[in-house]
Each structure stands twice: as C-alpha cells, then as structure tokens.
Amino acid sequence: MKLNIEDLSFGYRSHVVGENVSFTLAAGEVLCLLGPNGVGKTTLFKTILGLIAPIGGSILADGATIAHWSRQHFARLFGYVPQAQLGFFPFTVQEVVLMGRTARIGLFASPSSIDVKIAEQLLGLLGIEHLANRSYTEVSGGERQLALIARALAQEPQVLVMDEPTASLDFGNQVRVLSEIKKLSGRGIAVILSTHDPDQAFLCAQRVAILHRGRLAYAGAPQEVITPVVLRAVYGVEVEIAKMEISGGEQHFVCLPSFTRSRPPSSQP
Amino acid sequence: MICLAALVLLVVISFAVGRYPVSVSELLHLFWSKISGAPSGLPVTLETVVFKVRGPRVLAAMIVGGALAISGAVYQGLFRNPLVSPDILGVSSGAALGAVLGIYFSLGIFGIQALAFGAGLGAVAAVYLIGTLLRHHDPILTLVLAGVVIGTLLGSVVGLIKYLADPYNQLPAITFWLLGSLTGVTGADLWAILPAIAVGVIPLYLLRWRMNVMTLGDEEAQSLGVDVQRIRFVVVAAATLMTAAAVSVSGIIGWIGLLIPHFARLLVGPDFGRLLPAAVLLGAGYLLSVDTVARTISTIEVPLGVLTAFIGTPFFIWVLAVSHKAWR
Numbered sequence: 001m002k003l004n005i006e007d008l009s010f011g012y013r014s015h016v017v018g019e020n021v022s023f024t025l026a027a028g029e030v031l032c033l034l035g036p037n038g039v040g041k042t043t044l045f046k047t048i049l050g051l052i053a054p055i056g057g058s059i060l061a062d063g064a065t066i067a068h069w070s071r072q073h074f075a076r077l078f079g080y081v082p083q084a085q086l087g088f089f090p091f092t093v094q095e096v097v098l099m100g101r102t103a104r105i106g107l108f109a110s111p112s113s114i115d116v117k118i119a120e121q122l123l124g125l126l127g128i129e130h131l132a133n134r135s136y137t138e139v140s141g142g143e144r145q146l147a148l149i150a151r152a153l154a155q156e157p158q159v160l161v162m163d164e165p166t167a168s169l170d171f172g173n174q175v176r177v178l179s180e181i182k183k184l185s186g187r188g189i190a191v192i193l194s195t196h197d198p199d200q201a202f203l204c205a206q207r208v209a210i211l212h213r214g215r216l217a218y219a220g221a222p223q224e225v226i227t228p229v230v231l232r233a234v235y236g237v238e239v240e241i242a243k244m245e246i247s248g249g250e251q252h253f254v255c256l257p258s259f260t261r262s263r264p265p266s267s268q269p
Numbered sequence: 270m271i272c273l274a275a276l277v278l279l280v281v282i283s284f285a286v287g288r289y290p291v292s293v294s295e296l297l298h299l300f301w302s303k304i305s306g307a308p309s310g311l312p313v314t315l316e317t318v319v320f321k322v323r324g325p326r327v328l329a330a331m332i333v334g335g336a337l338a339i340s341g342a343v344y345q346g347l348f349r350n351p352l353v354s355p356d357i358l359g360v361s362s363g364a365a366l367g368a369v370l371g372i373y374f375s376l377g378i379f380g381i382q383a384l385a386f387g388a389g390l391g392a393v394a395a396v397y398l399i400g401t402l403l404r405h406h407d408p409i410l411t412l413v414l415a416g417v418v419i420g421t422l423l424g425s426v427v428g429l430i431k432y433l434a435d436p437y438n439q440l441p442a443i444t445f446w447l448l449g450s451l452t453g454v455t456g457a458d459l460w461a462i463l464p465a466i467a468v469g470v471i472p473l474y475l476l477r478w479r480m481n482v483m484t485l486g487d488e489e490a491q492s493l494g495v496d497v498q499r500i501r502f503v504v505v506a507a508a509t510l511m512t513a514a515a516v517s518v519s520g521i522i523g524w525i526g527l528l529i530p531h532f533a534r535l536l537v538g539p540d541f542g543r544l545l546p547a548a549v550l551l552g553a554g555y556l557l558s559v560d561t562v563a564r565t566i567s568t569i570e571v572p573l574g575v576l577t578a579f580i581g582t583p584f585f586i587w588v589l590a591v592s593h594k595a596w597r
Contacts, residue, residue: 071495092538
C-alpha cells in the first residue's frame with residue numbers, strides 16, 4: 001500500500017499544531033520522524049490513524065481517501081504502537097497481544113485458538129514469550145512496549161505507526177526493536193516511527209523527516225537530512241556527524257554531540 | 270464450579286429457613302411432585318410458602334443481584350474506574366423519583382414499578398444526551414459528570430416529594446422503597462422484568478471481547494478497530510435496561526454493583542468472558558444470602574439497602590486490602 005499525505009493541517013479544533021505536511025510512504029519503506037518535544041509528532045500520528053480529524057489536506061491510501069473508512073478497515077491496514085501507558089485492568093500480556101486481533105474477528109467473537117497461536121508466535125518473535133501469563137500492569141515499561149509492538153503486529157497491518165517505540169527500552173531491546181523494524185520493512189510493511197535519537201534514523205530508516213515549528217522542515221535520505229546545520233537549527237545543539245567503516249566494509253554514520261558549543265534552542269534567530 | 274455449587278446450596282438454605290421452616294426432605298418432595306405431577310401429600314400451606322412466597326423471592330434475589338453485578342462490572346470497565354457502580358449515570362436516582370412519584374400519587378404496585386423503570390431509563394437517556402451534546406470534552410468524563418449532576422437534581426426532587434408526602438401513609442412506603450426490599454415479590458413481577466434483563470444481558474455477553482478492548486481507553490480501542498461510540502451506546506443501554514428492571518422490583522440496593530465486580534475480578538481476572546458469569550453467580554449468591562438474613566434475623570424485615578451496606582463496607586475494605594492487583 002502506498003500512503004500519500006498531501007498538504008495536511010492537523011491539530012485540535014481551532015488550535016493548529018502543524019500544517020503543510022506532505023510526504024509519501026511506499027510499501028517496505030521506513031520513515032523516521034524527528035522533532036523536539038511537544039512539536040506534535042503524536043498529534044500527526046493520530047491524525048494519520050484517523051483518531052483526530054484533519055483540519056485540512058488529505059490522506060490517501062493507494063490514491064483513495066481514507067476519511068470515511070470504518071474503524072475496522074483502518075485497524076486492518078494501520079497498526080499503531082502508542083507510547084506505553086500503564087494498563088488499567090490486569091489483563092495478561094498475552095490477552096493484550098490478542099486484543100490486536102480484534103479487527104480480524106467478528107463483532108461478537110472472541111479470539112480463537114488460531115488467534116492465540118498468532119499471539120504466541122509474536123510474543124516469541126519479540127522475545128517475551130516468558131511474560132505471556134504475567135499481568136500487563138506488573139511488567140516493566142520496556143516489556144509493555146514490546147507487548148504493544150506484538151499487539152500492533154497481531155493486526156497484520158500494511159502500515160505500522162510507532163510512537164517512540166524505543167523510548168523506554170534498554171539497549172538490548174532497542175537494538176531488537178530496530179532490527180525487527182528492518183525485518184518488517186523487508187516483508188513489505190511500511191513503517192513510520194518517531195524517535196529522539198538521530199542515530200536510530202541512520203540505523204533503520206530509508207527516509208527521515210523533521211517536524212519543526214509546525215512544518216515538515218526537512219525530509220530526505222538520512223545522510224542528507226541529519227547534518228550539523230539542521231540539528232543546530234532544530235535542537236539548538238552542536239553535533240558532528242562521523243562516518244565510520246564497520247566490519248564488512250560497510251559505511252555507517254553516527255551523530256556525536258559536541259558539548260562545549262551547544263546552546264539552548266530558544267535563542268534561535 | 271464451586272461458585273455454582275455454593276449458589277445451589279444457598280438456594281436450598283433460603284428455601285428452608287424463615288418464619289415457616291421447611292425441611293430439606295419436604296423441599297425435595299415438593300419439587301419432585303411438581304415435576305412428576307404426583308400429589309406430594311404435604312400440607313397446602315407448605316406448598317404455598319415454597320412456591321408462591323419464597324420461590325419468587327429467591328428467584329428475584331438472584332436475578333436482581335446478578336443484574337446489578339453485571340451492570341457494575343460493565344460500567345467499571347467502560348469508565349475505567351473501580352469506584353463506578355451501576356447508578357453512576359443516574360439510573361437509580363431516576364428510578365427512585367419514578368417510584369416515589371408513584372407512591373405519592375397512590376398508584377398501584379404495578380404503576381409504581383412501571384414509573385420507576387421508565388424514569389430510570391429516562392434519567393440515563395438525559396445524561397447520555399447531555400454527554401453527546403457537549404462534544405468538545407472527554408466523552409467519558411462528560412458522561413460521568415452529567416450523571417452526577419442529574420442524579421443530584423433528581424435526589425433533591427425526591428427530597429421535595431418526601432417533604433410533601435403524607436407522613437403516616439406515604440412516607441414510610443417511600444422510605445421503605447428507597448432502602449430496598451424484596452418483600453411481596455410475585456411471580457408476575459418476575460415475568461415483567463425478565464424480558465428487559467434478557468434483552469440487556471445478551472448484547473453484553475456477545476460484546477465481551479470488544480468490551481475488553483474498550484478498557485484500554487477510546488483512542489487505543491479505536492486504533493484496534495473498535496467502533497467506540499456505537500459499542501458504548503449499546504453497552505450503556507443494555508446495562509441501564511437491566512439495572513432499571515432490577516431496581517423497579519427491589520427498590521434501591523446499593524453496594525452490589527460496586528462490590529461484586531471487584532470480588533469477581535479478583536477470582537477470575539478482568540476478561541469479560543469469565544468476569545460476567547462470575548459476577549452473575551456472585552451477585553446472585555450475595556443478594557440471596559443478604560435477603561435470607563434480612564427476613565430471618567428478626568421479627569421485622571431489615572431493609573436490604575441497610576444490610577448490604579453493613580455487610581458491604583467491611584467486605585469492601587477487605588477487598589481493597591487484598592486486591593492491589595485488581596486495578597491499577
């Protein structure tokens with residue numbers, strides 16, 4: 001599925017959070033969205049997912065507008081990994097993952113043994129099968145995050161929208177999630193993720209977009225967008241981008257902050 | 270299974286005890302003769318006590334208890350709040366006003382029940398309407414606040430009518446109704462409320478998985494493919510129908526809808542597929558025991574609302590102490 005965002009304005013009623021946002025996302029592409037805290041990345045995601053009505057512009061899937069899709073139709077094509085919240089009732093981790101099957105089963109149905117198999121496979125894929133019968137309210141924040149990714153994959157989506165999927169994960173789980181994202185894109189799933197770490201964009205994304213002051217200020221390939229000039233403009237910090245050769249002769253970029261010359265972002269002209 | 274066995278035992282006990290004690294063998298005799306059609310050879314009074322007086326009352330206690338427990342479980346999930354009980358949207362206050370008006374205008378028992386039922390539904394409809402009209406707020410919070418406001422308003426109207434009512438004939442009847450009782454429940458009452466309860470319970474059981482997903486909150490449930498507004502409407506309508514029907518025969522009985530769901534969740538977890546049957550069994554068993562105590566503990570009947578509160582309060586504190594797992 002090809003996703004087309006054209007001249008989108010989004011926000012809450014009279015309060016416009018962002019405008020003139022346009023980009024496309026093809027099957028198997030990974031788009032990494034960067035931007036300072038509070039710039040509206042989550043609001044943009046919720047607008048794409050139809051949870052908030054767009055103020056203007058259009059969202060097209062394979063050229064057709066998605067404005068009138070049913071919730072079920074949405075959920076079969078778009079998987080959503082929200083920022084992990086504490087659950088309210090003590091459902092088990094497996095039950096939470098099974099909730100991802102909701103759009104695939106009948107209105108009055110409960111998940112079948114096939115759905116349970118799918119959930120078990122996904123728990124295994126994310127390395128949390130040992131948590132299956134633990135209460136979702138009692139596992140750690142990182143484990144909840146992994147469960148939410150498994151839940152979104154249980155939707156069998158074509159587009160996966162991930163809101164800071166690595167935010168509360170330890171280093172090992174961050175790497176696991178990033179490599180999972182690469183694998184998903186290899187299977188033709190389009191992924192949009194937000195992150196605060198430019199290095200993650202170098203690691204897993206074909207394209208990077210930066211939301212800054214309500215607009216998609218920069219968009220393109222990671223090494224074109226993530227430059228010292230851009231990061232200074234957006235975050236108000238000085239960085240150097242180092243190119244390194246890793247084993248196997250591949251080239252790789254990393255972003256190194258330079259502490260002495262960084263300033264707070266508010267003093268930007 | 271244990272719950273079910275305990276419930277059967279409770280039924281037998283509550284048939285047996287009372288001002289006119291019936292032994293277990295006499296009970297079995299009576300039921301057998303009812304099924305087989307052969308005369309039991311036992312006194313007619315005994316048969317009247319069992320089938321005309323205690324029978325409807327035992328059934329009513331179980332139906333009302335089960336209905337209130339289900340509604341409470343569903344509302345707590347829907348509003349993601351463990352302090353919610355079935356009257357959060359004003360169904361009890363509406364029913365109370367209806368019944369009090371019926372007593373004030375000296376309508377018959379059927380008129381009082383019909384008015385209670387209708388006013389209960391009407392109050393929730395008004396709350397729901399306010400909730401949908403004020404669209405720019407959090408829908409759940411708006412519903413709850415509207416429920417509180419409307420409930421308080423209706424409560425003050427009830428107070429006004431109590432003030433105006435005849436203190437010798439009407440006021441005791443009003444007070445008695447507001448405290449809840451199953452005295453004088455007849456088979457006809459049961460037939461009148463059963464359809465409403467059945468119409469309520471069926472969609473709730475069918476939507477059990479969607480309701481699980483709804484406990485994640487509106488946005489997550491929507492992103493998982495649940496039509497949140499429609500399901501919420503159906504669930505509120507179904508739970509309200511059940512509560513209004515139950516309250517119309519029993520009067521206001523607090524605590525069951527608040528307490529039993531917690532206890533059920535403690536036993537079987539939050540999945541509605543298991544929670545709803547557990548809540549029905551526990552609610553039915555609880556109200557049946559309380560009602561049995563109410564009619565046997567002293568020579569006058571103790572109002573149910575008072576007893577459920579007396580038993581409910583320490584019990585609730587105990588559940589709070591042990592159930593840190595049952596909610597966040």
